[in-house]
Amino acid sequence: MRTHLTAALALLGIVTFTHAAVTDAMIEGEPKTGAEVLSWGLGTQGQRYSPLKQVNTSNVAKLSPVWAFSFGGEKQRGQESQPVIHQGRMFVTASYSRLFALDAATGKKLWKYEHRLPEGIMPCCDVVNRGAALYDNLVIFSTLDAQLIALDQATGDVVWKEKIDDYQAGYSNTSAPIIAQGLVLTGVSGGEFGVVGRVEARNAKTGQLVWVRPTVEGHMGKVFDKDGNAKDNGISGTTGKTWPGDLYKTGGAATWLGGTYDPKTGLAYFGTGNPAPWNSHLRKGDNLFSCSTVAIDVKTGQIKWHYQNTPNDGWDFDGVNEFVTYDAGNGKRLGGKADRNGFFYVIDAHTGKLENAFPFVKKITWATGVDLKTGRPNFVPENRPGDPTAGDGKKGSTVFSAPSFLGGKNQQPMAYSPDTKLFYVPANEWGMEIWNEPIAYKKGAAYLGAGFTIKTINDDHIGALRAMDPKTGKIVWEVKNGAPLWGGVMTTAGNLVFWGTPEGYLKAADARTGKVVWEFQTGSGVVAPPVTWLQNGEQYVAVVSGWGGAVPLWGGDVAKKVNYLEQGGMVWVFKLGDRPAARSTVPGVQTAQAR
Ligand code: CA
Numbered sequence: 001m002r003t004h005l006t007a008a009l010a011l012l013g014i015v016t017f018t019h020a021a022v023t024d025a026m027i028e029g030e031p032k033t034g035a036e037v038l039s040w041g042l043g044t045q046g047q048r049y050s051p052l053k054q055v056n057t058s059n060v061a062k063l064s065p066v067w068a069f070s071f072g073g074e075k076q077r078g079q080e081s082q083p084v085i086h087q088g089r090m091f092v093t094a095s096y097s098r099l100f101a102l103d104a105a106t107g108k109k110l111w112k113y114e115h116r117l118p119e120g121i122m123p124c125c126d127v128v129n130r131g132a133a134l135y136d137n138l139v140i141f142s143t144l145d146a147q148l149i150a151l152d153q154a155t156g157d158v159v160w161k162e163k164i165d166d167y168q169a170g171y172s173n174t175s176a177p178i179i180a181q182g183l184v185l186t187g188v189s190g191g192e193f194g195v196v197g198r199v200e201a202r203n204a205k206t207g208q209l210v211w212v213r214p215t216v217e218g219h220m221g222k223v224f225d226k227d228g229n230a231k232d233n234g235i236s237g238t239t240g241k242t243w244p245g246d247l248y249k250t251g252g253a254a255t256w257l258g259g260t261y262d263p264k265t266g267l268a269y270f271g272t273g274n275p276a277p278w279n280s281h282l283r284k285g286d287n288l289f290s291c292s293t294v295a296i297d298v299k300t301g302q303i304k305w306h307y308q309n310t311p312n313d314g315w316d317f318d319g320v321n322e323f324v325t326y327d328a329g330n331g332k333r334l335g336g337k338a339d340r341n342g343f344f345y346v347i348d349a350h351t352g353k354l355e356n357a358f359p360f361v362k363k364i365t366w367a368t369g370v371d372l373k374t375g376r377p378n379f380v381p382e383n384r385p386g387d388p389t390a391g392d393g394k395k396g397s398t399v400f401s402a403p404s405f406l407g408g409k410n411q412q413p414m415a416y417s418p419d420t421k422l423f424y425v426p427a428n429e430w431g432m433e434i435w436n437e438p439i440a441y442k443k444g445a446a447y448l449g450a451g452f453t454i455k456t457i458n459d460d461h462i463g464a465l466r467a468m469d470p471k472t473g474k475i476v477w478e479v480k481n482g483a484p485l486w487g488g489v490m491t492t493a494g495n496l497v498f499w500g501t502p503e504g505y506l507k508a509a510d511a512r513t514g515k516v517v518w519e520f521q522t523g524s525g526v527v528a529p530p531v532t533w534l535q536n537g538e539q540y541v542a543v544v545s546g547w548g549g550a551v552p553l554w555g556g557d558v559a560k561k562v563n564y565l566e567q568g569g570m571v572w573v574f575k576l577g578d579r580p581a582a583r584s585t586v587p588g589v590q591t592a593q594a595r
Helices: 002-011 024-033 550-554 556-561
Strands: 063-070 084-086 089-094 098-103 109-114 133-135 138-142 147-152 158-163 178-180 183-186 198-203 209-214 220-224 230-235 259-262 267-271 292-297 302-308 324-327 333-338 343-348 354-359 367-370 377-379 399-401 415-417 422-428 430-436 450-456 463-468 475-481 489-492 496-500 505-510 516-521 531-535 538-545 570-576
Touching: 063 516, 084 133, 084 531, 089 538, 098 138, 133 178, 178 259, 259 324, 333 422, 343 367, 354 367, 415 489, 422 489, 422 496, 450 556, 463 496, 489 531, 496 538, 505 538, 550 556
Parallel strands: none
Antiparallel strands: 063 570, 084 089, 089 098, 098 109, 133 138, 138 147, 147 158, 178 183, 183 198, 198 209, 209 220, 220 230, 259 267, 267 292, 292 302, 324 333, 333 343, 343 354, 367 377, 399 430, 415 422, 422 463, 430 450, 463 475, 489 496, 496 505, 505 516, 531 538, 538 570
């Protein structure tokens, strides 16, 4: 009750908060008020929808910068972080496992935590971090050496610190933790090194393990008592069923993008990455629970259901993409997922039953579609990269595949609007040449058994922000982008969709028509999702800018095409005002200056 009252008063700008601890009720109420940003996803469901509408299509042209903050140092690199904001403080993570606390009204630095990283960390895809979780008086984030750190929100002092796993075996962590029922839920990164994917639940106040659920079939789950003693909690699936021999012991299925949680179902939804190694001929079978959505009962740590997007994956189609639940009317709770493999899936959030599946990119070579009866893809066998043992033993036949392994969508999260009932998907159109090679597991070494080159498909664009109707599977509108889209999306009750581009723009479009109505040049590429909140009764918008991530490292021909983009590391914050803004490059787009 108090939460609702203070939130309501804050909406009116009447009270400034005394610093109150973040509770489960506040986190579960976040999507309704939109006053603060407490979770990755603007609510643990991950809809990235804000009910705020002070900023809307009629006045967004006046959206102007309020402050900006530099992460400084020589550590620019990719910045994929979503800030969280509570009681006038912004907590934002940066490359190389850093976290800054800033005054959300002025940008003044309050404190900084710089994690001391060891030599020899093995992040596959840049030294990124995607954000922190808030609980009680803590701000909790994960590090590149696979630790979980809880800091005091007021001081930045370490309250607890837990090791998730051994970085020398290839484990790392880049995702934002989420809070569910007083637990902090995290996954692991390291699918390219043959780690074993899993989801961990800890007491968010103490860091103590509560349960661990492996996402590779055949591994034992655990629960822990108050003294930290482990007890078996059932094997995930059945040992030996979908994996040959001992390969499940290094099976990948890394949960590297974290998860979402729906209080209405009590389930946490984690996407899982590729089975290891990439060479699919070495592991005949479906290789559960790789390339899947796994729904875990938060109370028990048991898998309630799973849906596998790409059985026996041969293309590195990590199924890590966020599962975003929504009300579909008639009491139906569905979830949407735009998978790296190019298909968009609509699934019953309670049961895992597939309701709909359709492409959200225009070229898909590995399958002709998804069979809605069986839930399985209709593979195109000749478009699977070949078995090296069928030829000279050194290299299998090369195939062209679309999407590329960087995906129809990668880490950049989509948004869902309950107003328009559309998903806003940051999609990419690209392909790859891919082939298989022999490989054996070696601790701490890349475990692929494949080679690849990323290729463009179209001359004029790779990225496309697409409004997708989950009922019909139709693209309602799209805004094309030259470089691949790598930042997340946000939509608001102001009928707006916000997203960033590697070219440096934060953009806003009309949520119903896709007409771009505002843009701002941030000075480096945007590869992070925007947020919005109320600051002293005014609606603010923020985004982190700083080009990097997987594209410059692994992007082949695309990396060359975009190698003119400069790195950075800034938070930009906006509100309505008459400060000057640079003239837009979009014909017909108003800016503060143009007015
Ligand atoms: Ca992967």
